[in-house]
Amino acid sequence: MSDFDICYSSLANVVIARGDTHGTFPDYMKQIEDKVKSTYNCVSWNPYPVDFWTGKFNPAGGKDASSVTMAANYTNFLSPVEYMVSQSKLMYNAGAYLHWYWKYGCSRDDFDQAFESVSDIVTNYKEAVR
Known part of the structure; x- marks a missing residue:
């Protein structure tokens, strides 16, 4: 599509x-x-x-x-954001560049929380336009 x-x-x-x-x-x-x-x-x-x-x-x-x-x-903006999140999750699950984040104090919880926040925004927008 x-x-x-x-x-x-x-x-x-x-x-x-x-x-x-x-x-x-x-x-x-x-x-x-x-x-x-x-x-x-x-x-x-x-x-x-x-x-x-x-x-x-x-x-x-x-x-x-x-x-x-x-x-x-x-x-x-939803399609590009959904694509960005899916690509980011692929890279995250592959461990790409994560050493840089760990070096500056980020944790897995930070990533999980960020993915959840963006997912909630996308879901809320989709519900708002129904």
Whole structure:
């Protein structure tokens, strides 16, 4: 199965508009919200999947600088993380590079706890998008 066959979901999104000196950004918020909802496959249980933050001034630019940034809590990170964990476990079980970790005080419990933590995150995300 390729990434093109997988339907990803967004748990939450934020659109940040800076430098709206004329106060016109709110006129476009509904249009932007509809576009984000249709593009990012928002989960059905979140009644407000798109949040907006606006600022009259843009601290990163000059007097007339403006910018729009969007951040999404999106599930497309799951496949690479699952792959990374499976590869890491293979290397761990083979004993690869472990002497470096033992040298600096890490233990098997540290690895077990890390694998469990990442596995819990993946499981929780999968449950959240059902």
